Amino acid sequence: MVSPMTASFPATAAARTLSGQILAIPMTVAIFSGAIALFANSFWLSAATSAIALSLSVAGLAILYGQLGLVSLCQFALVGVGGWVTLRVGHAFHPPFEVSLLAGGIVAAVVGLAFGLPALRLRGLYLALVTLMLAGAFQIIISAWGFPDGGSGFLGRADGAGRAMLSRPSIAGEAIPYFLYVNVFAALGLMIAQWHKLARPGRAWALIRKGETVAISAGVPVLVYKAWAFALSGFLAGIAGALLAGNVGQLDGRAFTSFESLNLFALAVVGGVYNWYGALIAGLLLRAIPALLTDLGIDGYVTIGIFGLALFQALATAPSGVAGQISGLLNRLRAHLGKSGAE
Amino acid sequence: MIAIENLIVQFGGVRPIDCLTAQLSAPVSGLIGPNGAGKTTLLNVLSGFVRPIEGKVAVKGQALLDLSPLQRVRAGLRRSFQTEQVVEDLTVVGNLKAIADHVLPNNERAESVSAALDFVRLRAVAATMGSSLNLFQRRLVELGKCVVGTPKLILLDEPAAGLSNEESGVLRELILRIPGEYGAQVLVIDHDVDLIRAMCTETLVLDYGRMLALGPTDEVLASPDVRRAYLGEF
Ligand SMILES: Nc1ncnc2c1ncn2[C@@H]1O[C@H](COP(=O)(O)OP(=O)(O)OP(=O)(O)O)[C@@H](O)[C@H]1O
Numbered sequence: 127m128v129s130p131m132t133a134s135f136p137a138t139a140a141a142r143t144l145s146g147q148i149l150a151i152p153m154t155v156a157i158f159s160g161a162i163a164l165f166a167n168s169f170w171l172s173a174a175t176s177a178i179a180l181s182l183s184v185a186g187l188a189i190l191y192g193q194l195g196l197v198s199l200c201q202f203a204l205v206g207v208g209g210w211v212t213l214r215v216g217h218a219f220h221p222p223f224e225v226s227l228l229a230g231g232i233v234a235a236v237v238g239l240a241f242g243l244p245a246l247r248l249r250g251l252y253l254a255l256v257t258l259m260l261a262g263a264f265q266i267i268i269s270a271w272g273f274p275d276g277g278s279g280f281l282g283r284a285d286g287a288g289r290a291m292l293s294r295p296s297i298a299g300e301a302i303p304y305f306l307y308v309n310v311f312a313a314l315g316l317m318i319a320q321w322h323k324l325a326r327p328g329r330a331w332a333l334i335r336k337g338e339t340v341a342i343s344a345g346v347p348v349l350v351y352k353a354w355a356f357a358l359s360g361f362l363a364g365i366a367g368a369l370l371a372g373n374v375g376q377l378d379g380r381a382f383t384s385f386e387s388l389n390l391f392a393l394a395v396v397g398g399v400y401n402w403y404g405a406l407i408a409g410l411l412l413r414a415i416p417a418l419l420t421d422l423g424i425d426g427y428v429t430i431g432i433f434g435l436a437l438f439q440a441l442a443t444a445p446s447g448v449a450g451q452i453s454g455l456l457n458r459l460r461a462h463l464g465k466s467g468a469e
Numbered sequence: 470m471i472a473i474e475n476l477i478v479q480f481g482g483v484r485p486i487d488c489l490t491a492q493l494s495a496p497v498s499g500l501i502g503p504n505g506a507g508k509t510t511l512l513n514v515l516s517g518f519v520r521p522i523e524g525k526v527a528v529k530g531q532a533l534l535d536l537s538p539l540q541r542v543r544a545g546l547r548r549s550f551q552t553e554q555v556v557e558d559l560t561v562v563g564n565l566k567a568i569a570d571h572v573l574p575n576n577e578r579a580e581s582v583s584a585a586l587d588f589v590r591l592r593a594v595a596a597t598m599g600s601s602l603n604l605f606q607r608r609l610v611e612l613g614k615c616v617v618g619t620p621k622l623i624l625l626d627e628p629a630a631g632l633s634n635e636e637s638g639v640l641r642e643l644i645l646r647i648p649g650e651y652g653a654q655v656l657v658i659d660h661d662v663d664l665i666r667a668m669c670t671e672t673l674v675l676d677y678g679r680m681l682a683l684g685p686t687d688e689v690l691a692s693p694d695v696r697r698a699y700l701g702e703f
């Protein structure tokens with residue numbers, strides 16, 4: 127397996143300013159979401175909504191793997207945690223949607239940190255195994271508990287009659303407004319992740335990647351910055367779960383298998399963990415391919431094979447993923463334009 | 470002033486440092502010895518990554534071994550590594566900021582980074598990614614990182630390895646300016662005896678973890694013991 131330490135990093139982008147690099151995110155998301163909102167039918171709109179929401183959780187994985195080389199295989203479980211808390215808080219207290227969403231994000235951050243704690247001193251295969259087992263544990267718990275659907279008690283299960291849906295935010299009740307609403311949060315989440323990469327935490331992570339001794343020699347409190355990466359990654363996964371819960375108004379416990387966490391990681395690598403738009407690409411692949419297959423009447427399980435092949439292709443030929451290839455193309459284009467402009 | 474007393478480091482059955490007692494007080498001191506003599510291990514003890522089983526170390530009167538590696542950095546200890554450790558996907562400024570982030574309050578970082586950048590003469594490549602730098606520039610970045618903040622003791626592990634004579638000459642001039650401009654004491658490991666001679670007024674020679682000689686560099690280099698340990702090397 128190609129380690130992220132040896133992968134080729136995009137070598138330019140030096141001269142562009144921090145705010146410029148961050149502002150590219152809302153601009154891209156706005157153009158993209160506008161196009162989809164204009165042209166997609168309701169089936170594709172719903173798929174795009176969950177794709178965008180999921181890309182946030184991929185952004186979290188990209189921090190762990192792209193910034194620190196840590197393989198976490200329980201990210202979809204954290205999406206589930208965020209979704210569970212959002213539904214639980216929403217049904218119990220009926221606060222504005224944003225409050226439930228934030229609660230989902232924060233609890234998932236805490237759980238992500240707790241999942242990460244035993245892992246702070248692990249890496250490579252051992253970390254992957256531990257997190258995969260945690261994802262398996264979550265799968266067992268959530269298939270027993272199910273997601274809250276307006277019932278009473280801690281688990282909030284209504285069982286059969288009286289099942290309630292979580293209502294969407296009041297400003298985004300319909301499909302298209304909710305899709306745009308999700309895009310706003312996705313842009314915010316991606317900007318937070320990108321700021322982290324470009325500012326002080328990103329520099330500390332870069333040093334840790336170089337070696338813990340090197341990082342400590344530069345004054346970096348290594349455990350704090352690793353823990354922060356786990357918490358941030360969990361937070362983004364939790365927000366993704368909250369936005370998914372808001373999309374349909376409920377979640378299905380059977381959809382949160384440990385296998386989904388594996389898929390998420392594979393697609394994160396395929397999309398590219400070194401560029402922010404890798405997460406968007408991964409989210410789209412994750413939802414668009416199954417939707418496309420359903421559209422064509424092909425069994426959804428074929429996606430597993432397709433994702434496997436895509437992962438193999440990425441690891442073998444493009445360790446920085448689709449996004450890395452796009453970035454390389456853009457850089458060449460920019461260099462070319464710069465040259466002809468100077469003449 | 471570094472005072473080392475009765476220092477013993479043990480890895481399993483080997484003692485890379487064995488009962489070392491030495492005091493280094495020159496502004497720039499040299500540390501030489503054959504391969505495997507324990508030079509890097511001594512630096513690791515000073516920076517806190519290797520725990521000795523016995524002995525004491527004091528820097529400017531302060532007991533060093535009680536401090537964690539991070540506390541030592543915050544107290545002004547800086548070091549470079551035998552193989553340079555510039556981060557490829559950070560710019561030169563990013564590499565300097567990465568240490569300023571943790572050793573200075575927010576409002577003093579930019580100024581210190583800027584000063585370090587000028588000190589090592591890398592302003593022209595300030596925005597260049599580490600991956601595009603040549604070895605000399607990387608070694609300069611490493612030196613620049615050492616003068617960010619308020620360095621008190623700078624440990625350099627073969628800072629000129631792989632450089633041309635001309636390049637190591639530039640590096641030497643910079644290192645010699647550090648005690649005057651930053652008030653820090655410098656300890657340099659190098660295999661290039663001419664470089665050590667030109668830079669260090671005082672030199673410690675290690676051999677098999679023991680002190681072979683310590684004193685004014687010229688005298689130390691002329692001593693028969695040292696010449697024997699180095700036979701074939703100069
Ligand atoms: N972590 C370790 N575990 C076991 N032995 C070690 C360790 N680090 C160093 N040694 C051994 O300690 C001895 C001294 O090593 P050290 O790296 O200090 O030598 P050095 O003087 O820096 O040599 P060089 O000039 O080659 O850099 C060597 O025999 C080495 O193999």
Ligand SMILES: [Mg+2]
Binds near residue numbers: 551
């Ligand atoms: Mg050495």
